[in-house]
Amino acid sequence: xxxDDYFVIVYxxxxxxxxxxxxxxxxxxxxxxxxxxxxxxxxxxxIIIGLLKDGYVVGINPENTKDGIHWGDLTNILITPKGxxxxxxxxxxxxxxxxxxxxxxxxxxx
Numbered sequence: 001x002x003x004d005d006y007f008v009i010v011y012x013x014x015x016x017x018x019x020x021x022x023x024x025x026x027x028x029x030x031x032x033x034x035x036x037x038x039x040x041x042x043x044x045x046x047i048i049i050g051l052l053k054d055g056y057v058v059g060i061n062p063e064n065t066k067d068g069i070h071w072g073d074l075t076n077i078l079i080t081p082k083g084x085x086x087x088x089x090x091x092x093x094x095x096x097x098x099x100x101x102x103x104x105x106x107x108x109x110x
Contacts, residue, residue, distance in 0.1 A: 004039050009047055011096040012037070014056060014087045017079035026075045045069055056083030 002008070013032070020027045030036060034044030048071075051057045059076040062069045079087075088094075 004037065004043075005096075006047065007092045007096050008099075009037050009039065010051065011087070013047070013051065014079055014083050017057065017077065018084055018087060021079055027077055029074050032074045032077065041068075051083070054082075054086075055080055056086055 016031055017027060032048075034041045037044070045062075048057075048060075049062065052060070052062070056079065057077050058080055059078045060072050060074060062071050064070075
């Protein structure tokens with residue numbers, strides 16, 4: 001699976017948010033941008049809006065403006081119990097997890 005594959009990015013975002021939740025930390029905004037995943041802004045928007053609409057994350061209310069989508073404070077985003085369940089129960093995300101683990105074993109520092 002490619003690094004810019006939808007399920008790879010969804011897994012990484014949800015895993016990051018779950019780790020933040022467990023540590024009692026607010027997410028760092030820089031890990032919640034299209035640049036972090038080297039993808040176009042409209043693809044990033046599609047992913048985050050999907051996570052919101054599917055109920056996997058809460059805490060942000062995107063607003064359409066003449067300049068594009070205004071996200072508000074992304075450090076308020078939280079993974080929901082439904083998002084945690086999706087992270088651990090979705091078979092496609094489990095494949096992504098295993099693929100990323102294999103890559104980390106092969107390429108140090110990935």
